[in-house]
Amino acid sequence: MRNKKIWIISDQDKRYATEHLLQILHKGIELRRNDKDEVSVICVGMSREDQFEKLFQYGADRIIFCEQNEGYSISLYVKCIEAMLQDKMPDVILFPASITGRQTAAILSVRFGAGLTACCTDVQYDNEVDRYVFIRPAMSESVLAKITCINKNLQMCTIKENIFDSEFVTNGKSYNMEYFPYIEKKSEKNIEVLERKALNLKERVDIKSAKIVFVVGRGMKNSMDLCKSVARQYGAVVVGTKAAVEEKMIQENHQIGQSGISISPDICVAFGVSGATQHMVGIKGAQLIIAVNTDKNAPIFQYSDYIIVDKGENVLTELAQ
Numbered sequence: 001m002r003n004k005k006i007w008i009i010s011d012q013d014k015r016y017a018t019e020h021l022l023q024i025l026h027k028g029i030e031l032r033r034n035d036k037d038e039v040s041v042i043c044v045g046m047s048r049e050d051q052f053e054k055l056f057q058y059g060a061d062r063i064i065f066c067e068q069n070e071g072y073s074i075s076l077y078v079k080c081i082e083a084m085l086q087d088k089m090p091d092v093i094l095f096p097a098s099i100t101g102r103q104t105a106a107i108l109s110v111r112f113g114a115g116l117t118a119c120c121t122d123v124q125y126d127n128e129v130d131r132y133v134f135i136r137p138a139m140s141e142s143v144l145a146k147i148t149c150i151n152k153n154l155q156m157c158t159i160k161e162n163i164f165d166s167e168f169v170t171n172g173k174s175y176n177m178e179y180f181p182y183i184e185k186k187s188e189k190n191i192e193v194l195e196r197k198a199l200n201l202k203e204r205v206d207i208k209s210a211k212i213v214f215v216v217g218r219g220m221k222n223s224m225d226l227c228k229s230v231a232r233q234y235g236a237v238v239v240g241t242k243a244a245v246e247e248k249m250i251q252e253n254h255q256i257g258q259s260g261i262s263i264s265p266d267i268c269v270a271f272g273v274s275g276a277t278q279h280m281v282g283i284k285g286a287q288l289i290i291a292v293n294t295d296k297n298a299p300i301f302q303y304s305d306y307i308i309v310d311k312g313e314n315v316l317t318e319l320a321q
């Protein structure tokens, strides 16, 4: 039985051991069939000993690190990973389903003719066919598709955040650090970075770790001020549906769902949200869902622990007192 090389790609250039990556790392470790299968985390960017140590503590067998200090650019990042792939081809690559992860996976799958399954909810290994099997919802979540790539040995997938748990493994793991040099030739450069501005990601981080969340849907279009003020009173973060983004009720990076982010708060109160599957997939990790809707047949009620058939404004006014 040939040993398998499982790669997890970190899409950060400084903070490699993000919670998302640690969750994927845990899945990678579960995919090891024996002690000889190896899980490597690929890091491209600045040297960060604390981050490398954390990755080993969460179970990485090896880190393959390509040092690049000039700052992040997608073209350089892809070239580094491409060079690593040409040198040491793994069997399977797990990418975070982040913007960078999705872009990189798509480019590399075309360059290497590899199969790529997007937004998996699970990955398994099938001994009989000696291949990895990628599992994801399909056809509006009515079926769970099991996908395997039969024409190439290299198989890839992207994985969304909060699908798996991360797990601290040990403090005493020996380091297996591999340095992979890559220098981009001047003639190959096709992007020139003119200026760098840091994004304020604070709000986004708060959404993911928020314990109480108010989700607003199109039904709350004329009541956003009330909603925000009551949310402040209860320490809740306001997020919303795609329709709420389209109506400019919330910012795009506060969209929850299939094409937004997934959250797992303790309490999720949904006001004026119909409950489309593309939205519900983003809040299915919530411990408790309370839905307020004027339509007694709103689909969201099927997924909720408590339902209130009323105007969102009425409930918010009660809560404000």
Ligand SMILES: Cc1cc2nc3c(=O)[nH]c(=O)nc-3n(C[C@H](O)[C@H](O)[C@H](O)COP(=O)(O)OP(=O)(O)OC[C@H]3O[C@@H](n4cnc5c(N)ncnc54)[C@H](O)[C@@H]3O)c2cc1C
Pocket: 216, 217, 218, 219, 220, 240, 241, 242, 243, 244, 255, 256, 257, 258, 259, 260, 261, 271, 272, 273, 274, 275, 276, 277, 278, 279, 292, 293, 294, 295, 298, 310, 311, 312, 313
């Ligand atoms: C490929 C694809 C990806 C998508 N990705 C996402 C995604 O990531 N996230 C997402 O959210 N959607 C996504 N969608 C869109 C999704 O299908 C729905 O259209 C969207 O979630 C509906 O948003 P909504 O519930 O706010 O609006 P609506 O469906 O218009 O529902 C509004 C609800 O408000 C209720 N209502 C009206 N007035 C009040 C009131 N005063 N008080 C209380 N209730 C009231 C109505 O009864 C209704 O149920 C995606 C769609 C596609 C095709």
